[in-house]
Amino acid sequence: xxxxxxxxxxxxxxxxxxxxxxxxxxxxxxxxxxxxxxxxxxxxxxxxxxxxxxxxxxxxxxxxxxxxxxxxxxxxxxxxxxxxxxxxxx
Ligand SMILES: [Zn+2]
Numbered sequence: 242x243x244x245x246x247x248x249x250x251x252x253x254x255x256x257x258x259x260x261x262x263x264x265x266x267x268x269x270x271x272x273x274x275x276x277x278x279x280x281x282x283x284x285x286x287x288x289x290x291x292x293x294x295x296x297x298x299x300x301x302x303x304x305x306x307x308x309x310x311x312x313x314x315x316x317x318x319x320x321x322x323x324x325x326x327x328x329x330x331x
Contacts, residue, residue, distance in 0.1 A: 249320075252286035258301050259315035265301070266320055272298045274307055 249255055253268035266282065267274035272294020273281035290298070297307035306312035 251282075251284065252288065253282060254286075255282075255320035256301075256317035257320045258317050260306060260312055265306070265314060267298060267301055267307075267317075268294075269298065272296075274301070 252270070253273070254270050256267050256269055258265045258267065260276075263276055265274055265276050266279075268282060268286060270290070271281075271287040272290045273284075273287075274294075274297050275282045287294075300307050301314060301317065304313050304315070306314055
């Protein structure tokens, strides 16, 4: 699952996870992720995982939301090009 990646210009290797009401995007390298508001995923990839990033990726790989108890996510898939354009900006 975590091998299905798209690389953005900040070095993140992005994977999309479907959740019941939204799509989460996570970086397989540093573990930053976004659901509604992108924050760290708009910054340059750190190139390594902090503890929180590693925990988020472990939960996503297990089909669990990184912070919401009981919310399941689907298998990771390559990030969609249209959404990637929004993250990359002008
Ligand atoms: Zn990253």
